[in-house]
Amino acid sequence: xxxxxxxxxxxxxxxxxxxxxxxxxxxxxxxxxxxxxxxxxxxxxxxxxxxxxxxxxxxxxxxxxxxxxxxxxxxxxxxxxxxxxxxxxxxxxxxxxxxxxxxxxxxxxxxxxxxxxxxxxxxxxxxxxxxxxxxxxxxxxxxxxxxxxxxxxxxxxxxxxxxxxxxxxxxxxxxxxxxxxxxxxxxxxxxxxxxxxxxxxxxxxxxxxxxxxxxxxxxxxxxxxxxxxxxxxxxxxxxxxxxxxxxxxxxxxxxxxxxxxxxxxxxxxxxxxxxxxxxxxxxxxxxxxxxxxxxxxxx
Amino acid sequence: xxxxxxxxxxxxxxxxxxxxxxxxxxxxxxxxxxxxxxxxxxxxxxxxxxxxxxxxxxxxxxxxxxxxxxxxxxxxxxxxxxxxxxxxxxxxxxxxxxxxxxxxxxxxxxxxxxxxxxxxxxxxxxxxxxxxxxxxxxxxxxxxxxxxxxxxxxxxxxxxxxxxxxxxxxxxxxxxxxxxxxxxxxxxxxxxxxxxxxxxxxxxxxxxxxxxxxxxxxxxxxxxxxxxxxxxxxxxxxxxxxxxxxxxxxxxxxxxxxxxxxxxxxxxxxxxxxxxxxxxxxxxxxxxxxxxxxxxxxxxxxxxxx
Numbered sequence: 001x002x003x004x005x006x007x008x009x010x011x012x013x014x015x016x017x018x019x020x021x022x023x024x025x026x027x028x029x030x031x032x033x034x035x036x037x038x039x040x041x042x043x044x045x046x047x048x049x050x051x052x053x054x055x056x057x058x059x060x061x062x063x064x065x066x067x068x069x070x071x072x073x074x075x076x077x078x079x080x081x082x083x084x085x086x087x088x089x090x091x092x093x094x095x096x097x098x099x100x101x102x103x104x105x106x107x108x109x110x111x112x113x114x115x116x117x118x119x120x121x122x123x124x125x126x127x128x129x130x131x132x133x134x135x136x137x138x139x140x141x142x143x144x145x146x147x148x149x150x151x152x153x154x155x156x157x158x159x160x161x162x163x164x165x166x167x168x169x170x171x172x173x174x175x176x177x178x179x180x181x182x183x184x185x186x187x188x189x190x191x192x193x194x195x196x197x198x199x200x201x202x203x204x205x206x207x208x209x210x211x212x213x214x215x216x217x218x219x220x221x222x223x224x225x226x227x228x229x230x231x232x233x234x235x236x237x238x239x240x241x242x243x244x245x246x247x248x249x250x251x252x253x254x255x256x257x258x259x260x261x262x263x264x265x266x267x268x269x270x271x272x273x274x275x276x277x278x279x280x281x282x283x284x285x286x287x288x289x290x291x292x293x294x295x296x297x298x299x
Numbered sequence: 300x301x302x303x304x305x306x307x308x309x310x311x312x313x314x315x316x317x318x319x320x321x322x323x324x325x326x327x328x329x330x331x332x333x334x335x336x337x338x339x340x341x342x343x344x345x346x347x348x349x350x351x352x353x354x355x356x357x358x359x360x361x362x363x364x365x366x367x368x369x370x371x372x373x374x375x376x377x378x379x380x381x382x383x384x385x386x387x388x389x390x391x392x393x394x395x396x397x398x399x400x401x402x403x404x405x406x407x408x409x410x411x412x413x414x415x416x417x418x419x420x421x422x423x424x425x426x427x428x429x430x431x432x433x434x435x436x437x438x439x440x441x442x443x444x445x446x447x448x449x450x451x452x453x454x455x456x457x458x459x460x461x462x463x464x465x466x467x468x469x470x471x472x473x474x475x476x477x478x479x480x481x482x483x484x485x486x487x488x489x490x491x492x493x494x495x496x497x498x499x500x501x502x503x504x505x506x507x508x509x510x511x512x513x514x515x516x517x518x519x520x521x522x523x524x525x526x527x528x529x530x531x532x533x534x535x536x537x538x539x540x541x542x543x544x545x546x547x548x549x550x551x552x553x554x555x556x557x558x559x560x561x562x563x564x565x566x567x568x569x570x571x572x573x574x575x576x577x578x579x580x581x582x583x584x585x586x587x588x589x590x591x592x593x594x595x596x597x598x599x600x601x602x603x604x605x
Contacts, residue, residue: 134310144543146576146577146580150565226440234443238562260448274442279440282440
């Protein structure tokens with residue numbers, strides 16, 4: 001692809017003096033965070049429909065407010081039930097679907113938009129650069145939650161609204177980092193050679209510059225998953241995120257808030273699910289950054 | 300330096316203008332504000348009268364400039380939900396509560412984060428460092444609204460040490476400040492730690508040690524002075540996140556500040572108040588960042604803007 005090693009190889013060389021083999025790399029994976037993620041987020045998100053013991057939306061009134069298993073409850077409702085007799089465990093499993101799909105869709109949208117604009121700004125410079133970077137400044141100066149609230153009120157809370165909000169919050173960071181990266185990549189020899197060889201701007205950007213900025217983009221994306229999940233949970237908690245009765249973690253905490261004295265499990269377990277998931281995601285993101293792009297320390 | 304300051308100020312003004320456009324567009328996105336503001340039993344002639352009165356029959360750009368002119372004078376119109384009060388008056392009335400809580404949260408998190416961050420760097424790779432890292436990672440993983448609820452559950456309901464909600468004396472501030480500040484502590488601590496690690500490795504620190512300066516002085520005076528610059532820039536971010544955090548935390552703790560006002564206004568579709576809150580928050584946020592940037596450039600002469 002290019003005639004110079006990618007940053008990942010350079011870093012690995014600095015650390016070990018030789019290129020890491022596939023298995024050596026695998027052995028250094030952060031196993032505990034990955035295990036937590038698989039168990040808490042990925043398996044439930046993919047298979048909640050078959051694995052969840054109960055219906056997440058329709059509860060049975062006789063089973064309302066059952067405590068969790070080690071607090072006077074039974075294994076039938078391992079984490080207890082809420083005010084409408086819905087099984088908390090089943091709802092958490094279905095909630096994983098919401099968290100996972102929103103973070104993937106939001107980061108994809110924000111990442112693609114920000115990367116595209118960052119590539120344009122960094123490669124073409126000039127007027128496009130000036131306009132895009134001013135937009136970045138303005139976006140970063142806006143308090144994001146407030147805009148999310150405004151959007152949710154004017155357009156109405158929905159899955160799509162959240163994606164728009166997440167995209168809006170994320171794109172500027174990508175645009176700024178990618179632009180900075182492109183500014184240095186475009187001065188390297190292989191870009192000049194590609195140009196001499198008659199490659200079009202589009203080809204140079206897609207085939208020569210983008211692959212070299214890929215590490216930055218991947219690291220940013222990993223580091224952002226946790227904060228996107230927190231953002232979605234916060235919006236849902238405030239009632240401007242996922243609409244009821246869809247089981248979303250933030251919404252479940254909001255549901256249990258009034259009952260925290262009598263039925264603490266309703267709010268406690270969904271919040272714990274958020275905490276563990278984001279904790280694991282942040283560890284994974286840190287690990288990814290240290291391996292692929294250690295210069296991103298500040299982000 | 301002076302030129303940079305002018306450029307940064309102009310940028311901030313531009314950002315504020317963008318906010319005003321957004322705030323203006325907001326009330327027009329959902330259809331005519333007349334529909335939102337009129338009581339249900341009002342007839343069409345009343346609607347026509349208000350349309351004329353508010354100048355809604357004039358071109359959009361003209362309406363925007365009228366809005367901008369009024370906003371510059373702190374006039375966002377009357378609140379719909381809270382009868383007889385102006386939107387901006389409501390924001391000003393609630394602002395001290397938010398600043399009090401936010402300020403307290405900032406002070407507490409600085410008092411905790413700075414020394415712990417420094418010690419974590421000094422005792423790198425010891426159990427102390429690991430414990431600090433765990434606290435930081437936890438802070439960045441817990442949703443603040445959930446932390447608030449759990450704190451209420453443990454310290455207010457079970458142990459009965461602190462009040463559950465509302466604004467009152469010092470004891471009312473403790474739980475909301477922790478819920479709001481923990482996330483900041485985490486980020487602040489990590490920044491301080493990495494800045495300290497870098498500084499402790501530098502030549503002048505070695506020289507100070509060789510000269511026989513007491514270790515305590517080397518760490519807390521020589522090193523910290525230079526390491527503190529990096530976390531300082533973070534204050535701009537904190538100022539912003541205190542406001543965004545206030546929306547959530549004030550809801551959880553029923554703290555009567557602007558965050559709670561914003562949520563109440565949004566639930567009541569009180570557009571003048573929402574506009575006033577958005578513009579005020581963004582204004583404070585932008586000015587805080589401008590001050591921090593200026594201070595940063597002043598403290599570290601190496602900083603040059605592109």
